Ligand code: SF4
């Protein structure tokens with residue numbers, strides 16, 4: 001059968017970094033995949049150099065709409081690294097609470113979308129309803145459902161009111177039973193097993209070779225997490241476990257993310273209960289010339305920021321590396337050899353946004369359009385249906 | 395096999411009883427949490443017109459316009475809803491005890507015409523009595539005078555503003571002498587004119 005080239009993109013905003021996939025298929029099987037990034041350049045680093053250190057936080061927050069806190073987290077850590085200061089204890093706890101709340105809602109969002117791609121629209125709606133509780137918690141704590149505007153070099157902008165804490169804890173607790181039901185529903189669903197196990201395997205060695213980060217690496221047995229490796233915020237002050245699984249397939253990526261949410265819930269609750277008193281901000285006035293680096297474990301992996309100061313009130317250079325930059329190339333090993341109908345969920349396994357899949361396009365080698373993103377999702381959903389039929393499940 | 399189905403059924407029944415998470419907005423008003431960050435609103439009585447908020451705003455959502463050609467010079471401070479990101483930096487930086495501008499709970503800010511997406515307040519402006527350049531808002535000069543106490547009396551711009559605001563000297567008093575010299579020193583002056591009157595004594 002003739003080989004066909006399937007372009008997925010050209011705009012494929014897999015969160016922070018839009019990219020363009022070209023799938024070369026032989027019949028149903030993917031034989032090659034090519035990735036190009038660099039679309040939708042927003043000039044964020046340059047913009048950040050135009051703003052003051054304080055104002056830059058807000059630009060940085062808008063790198064990603066979903067992990068909008070981990071970029072400022074890494075950035076403020078980089079700035080604090082220049083000055084060589086430690087933020088007050090209370091600020092550390094508040095930062096951790098916000099970052100973990102974000103992880104919960106980000107993983108829930110991903111889980112819902114994964115369900116949608118597989119044709120489990122019930123899971124999709126169910127999970128997104130659950131996510132609303134967390135978004136409400138974030139609104140109570142920070143004043144907004146997303147883009148929390150909490151971080152600033154030297155501390156946080158807003159304190160957490162003691163009277164809000166009981167309500168927040170109640171809301172967070174309220175998602176646990178549903179989450180557990182969901183976990184069981186996913187983990188012992190035979191269709192999902194058939195559909196996701198052994199699909200898009202990233203072996204441990206490959207994960208190390210590709211420098212995969214976050215859940216992508218942890219699902220392959222590589223215990224890599226900035227929160228444990230180089231603790232920041234209050235991560236070394238609370239008890240929590242790093243979730244590592246061994247198989248590296250899409251199923252394990254789902255499992256890692258689900259179990260991580262429990263850890264995040266634990267971290268948020270412990271931090272809220274043990275919130276120390278004191279200042280929340282150092283009121284930094286001057287930033288001396290120098291260089292600083294900062295890292296934070298975003299829901300998708302390590303976010304890394306480099307900031308150079310020349311002694312003025314604006315960064316002289318600001319460099320951002322988002323986790324997807326490291327995770328994306330892993331699809332070179334995970335997608336090749338699999339079928340087109342699995343490509344969607346494998347690419348989604350590194351955690352992309354909805355819009356990317358929306359814009360997928362499939363073309364034969366002569367340039368005749370065959371499928372678009374909707375069709376690819378349909379293909380994926382049909383495969384689930386076929387499996388269900390084979391197993392005799394309606 | 396039956397188990398997952400039963401579980402899903404429980405959730406479905408629960409969803410039927412509990413109903414959707416979303417509210418009935420716009421048919422029923424939505425009450426945001428008190429900590430919600432919504433539209434920033436100026437308080438013209440508290441604001442002194444210092445423009446610190448404009449300076450810190452990361453989104454350039456605050457601008458100003460000095461109207462100096464009338465008898466009654468004014469500073470118009472404009473907040474653009476369409477660019478605002480509701481970050482609260484303006485409130486945090488406000489010199490008037492964070493009360494000149496405050497984030498409200500207002501979230502229903504949709505508009506059809508972008509030009510209408512702005513709110514403004516006006517503050518009386520103090521001009522230099524010699525050259526007519528903008529010095530600061532009258533309230534701002536008063537604010538400085540109150541902050542620095544008796545040190546005010548080392549600076550005629552400040553104490554004249556203060557005395558005027560207290561009604562001790564006439565609001566409209568201006569010296570008839572225009573010699574750009576010694577007698578001009580006791581006037582409300584911009585920095586440039588103050589330097590000139592001090593240096594060029596006849
Ligand atoms: S809330 Fe933020 S963006 Fe809006 S006017 Fe104030 S400082 Fe500017």
Ligand code: SF4
Nearest residue numbers: 441442444445488494
């Ligand atoms: S007093 Fe406050 S609100 Fe008024 S201009 Fe100054 S900073 Fe802005």
